[in-house]
Amino acid sequence: MRIKNASLTLGAWLAGMVFFLPVAWMVLTSFHSESDAASNPPAFTAPLTLDGYREFFGTGGGPDPWPPLINSLTASLASTVLVLLLALPAAYALTIRPVRAWRDVLFFFLSTKMLPVIAGLLPVYLFAREIGFLDNIWLLVILYTSMNLPIAVWMLQSFLAEVPVSVIEAAQLDGARLPVVLGRVVAPVVLPGIVATALICFIFSWNELLFARVLTGVTAETAPVFLTRFITSQGLFLAQLSAASIAISLPVLAAGFAAQDKLVQGLSLGAVK
Template identity: 75%
Template sequence: MTVLTTAKAPGRPSGALPPAARRARRRGAALGLLAWVAGLLFCVPALWMLLTSLHSEPDAATSPPSLAAPLTLDGYRAFFGAEPWAPLLNSLMASVFSTLLVLLLALPAAYALSIRRVEKWTDVMFFFLSTKMLPVIAGLLPVYLFAKNSGLLDNIWLLVLLYTSMNLPIAVWMLQSFLADVPVSIIEAARVDGARLPTVLARVIAPVTAPGIAATALICTIFSWNEMLFARVLTGVRAETAPVFLTSFVTSQGLFLAQMCAASVVVSLPVLAAGFAAQDKLVQGLSLGAVK
């Protein structure tokens, strides 16, 4: 009977990696450690804000701040005692309704620019991009005069229209790149079966590009939720949003730092919750088209 033996490489212990593999492993470990350090640095401001929100106003105002200061929920009690429900509801309405309008308008536009391409579609894409080149504050006065003359000041639906127009170019650009990866064969098969454009968009394209649509919706929601310039100028009492409500903690008596940090934590929670809930869709959507 013949016994087969495996010859060992001369001068190399059993199970040892070659030098190139060891260098690649050390390089990967160093890059992983660097990524963790960078991630923790990005989290430091948020963690510091959370810690400050749990301090009393005198402890939060010390310089340098004291990490060993006693913890308290006074900042959160002051925030909820100021009745923030109306501003939070206004921000929710403006974000959700504007995002829905953006998706309803951007999906057919992206379809026309990626699958059923119109003539000079690159010029159309550049036009959408050029609308973001104008500084937002440059259009503040015309928008204010329009709102004043049309009686739309302090109206939440004006913010819905503004946020829709602000986020529409971004949504078209994102969805166009996602729809460009959709196989044309499945769309042609649906059209052969008699499906019209609304059916194709709702039952064929939307399920295939669900991660991209989710990523676009989440980004538009975040932009709408965090917008403050137009909301600060165009709203008063009825349509006040959550970012504008945060400025109420800066008074003539001073800056209530602990209360503002507590309010910032609460206002940030809906966006964080939406991000965690759609995390897998967001990662898939943002990575679509990255690997061909």
């Protein structure tokens, strides 16, 4: 048994290192000069520098990263809030007060995620062009909301299934209407699940590239699109790209770290009775 536990522990550590080493290498590369970052074999003992970060933040004469970062933050936060406002009542209707054929409704939501994103890109582009909505951050908010809504409904439905119906019925007997029930009774009970859902929707919106790359230009450019500027016909700027990747990943990492207890609790909700 001890040998088995030690083997499992060693395997877990090895698996963790496999996933961690690329991130560690990217962090190290971000502190190298371009010549050292592009050397083959890699220069592990090369001198460290902040030139990549200076270039990313515009102090080295590069483009200003703050507008794309603000656009990504606006699109991600706004779409996440809209998703929660729409998904919580929908999940309530499918769980606490089930509609007819509610399982078919859930599988219909899931089927919308099976369509390849590229298949809907051209119709969305043509529609946005006709209504004059290209290069508009609110177009991305609408798209991200529609893209994340099905998975949010699925997640919240599983969390709401754990809410005792007696608690809701007691609130309704006291005269509480649906908005009060959702805001003051249901939401506090499933708060870990709401946080987990919000964090996942935020990450999906923050990392989305295809629609942002095609539907935006200068005004609504997002952070992932800004990253593609470091891959040019002049070459691949590894140090700058690594520094930009680390800087753009920090908001998501900070959000995950701040909500890690709620995230773990939410994702494991209902797993153990």
